[in-house]
Amino acid sequence: MKLTGYNKCQHCGEIFKDANHNTAKLNNPSPCCGATNESRHHWPTLDVLILIGLVEKQNLDDFKERKVAIVFVATLLEMLLEETVTKLAYKHCNSDTAVEALLDSYQGRQKRIALFNKLSGLKMKELLNNNGFTDYLFWWEAISTLRNKIVHQGFYAQTEIDVNMTIRNLLNNSIDVFALLNNESNLLQAN
Structure with a gap:
C-alpha cells in the first residue's frame, strides 16, 4: 500500500x-x-488506502479477481463520499445525533450525492464536469450497478462498458475527485 x-x-x-x-x-x-x-x-483514511491497495493487486483479466475489484472500488468510493457528506452535515447540524439521523435518512450513493448537492449548494455533476472529470459519475454508476449485481445475484452478465478501464479510471481519479469535493465544500460557511 x-x-x-x-x-x-x-x-x-x-x-x-x-x-x-x-x-x-x-x-x-x-x-x-x-x-x-x-x-x-x-x-485518505487508512481503510480507503487498504482498499485501493487491494484493488491494485487484483488481476483484472481474471473474472473472480475482477469481481473483487468491482466490489472494493464501489466500497471505497462510498467511503470517500460518506466522509465528504459527513463533514458537510456537521456544518449544518450541531450534534452527532442530528448528523447520524440525517445520514441515515440518505442511504445509498444517489441519495448521498443528492445530500451533497443540497448541503453544499453545489451540483456535483457540474463541479466535476467543470474540473475535467466529465465521465466520472458515469463510471461510478456503471461500477455501482455491477457491484449490486455481484452482491445481490452473485455474478454479473456481459456489460457494454470496458470494466477494466472503468476500474482503472475510477482508481486513477478518485483521490483527485474527492479532494476537489472536500475542498469546494470546505469553502462553505457554517450556518
Missing part, C-alpha cells in the same frame, strides 16, 4: 497534494492557509 501524497490540514480542513513531503516539518506552512506547528494527516 502506498500513500497518495495528499495531506489534510488540521487547521482549515483543506486537502492538498504534498508529494515531496514539504510540509512534513511542522514549521513549514501549509499551502492552504499558512498554518504552522499543526499536524497534517495523510489523506
Whole structure:
C-alpha cells in the first residue's frame, strides 16, 4: 500500500497534494492557509488506502479477481463520499445525533450525492464536469450497478462498458475527485 501524497490540514480542513513531503516539518506552512506547528494527516483514511491497495493487486483479466475489484472500488468510493457528506452535515447540524439521523435518512450513493448537492449548494455533476472529470459519475454508476449485481445475484452478465478501464479510471481519479469535493465544500460557511 502506498500513500497518495495528499495531506489534510488540521487547521482549515483543506486537502492538498504534498508529494515531496514539504510540509512534513511542522514549521513549514501549509499551502492552504499558512498554518504552522499543526499536524497534517495523510489523506485518505487508512481503510480507503487498504482498499485501493487491494484493488491494485487484483488481476483484472481474471473474472473472480475482477469481481473483487468491482466490489472494493464501489466500497471505497462510498467511503470517500460518506466522509465528504459527513463533514458537510456537521456544518449544518450541531450534534452527532442530528448528523447520524440525517445520514441515515440518505442511504445509498444517489441519495448521498443528492445530500451533497443540497448541503453544499453545489451540483456535483457540474463541479466535476467543470474540473475535467466529465465521465466520472458515469463510471461510478456503471461500477455501482455491477457491484449490486455481484452482491445481490452473485455474478454479473456481459456489460457494454470496458470494466477494466472503468476500474482503472475510477482508481486513477478518485483521490483527485474527492479532494476537489472536500475542498469546494470546505469553502462553505457554517450556518
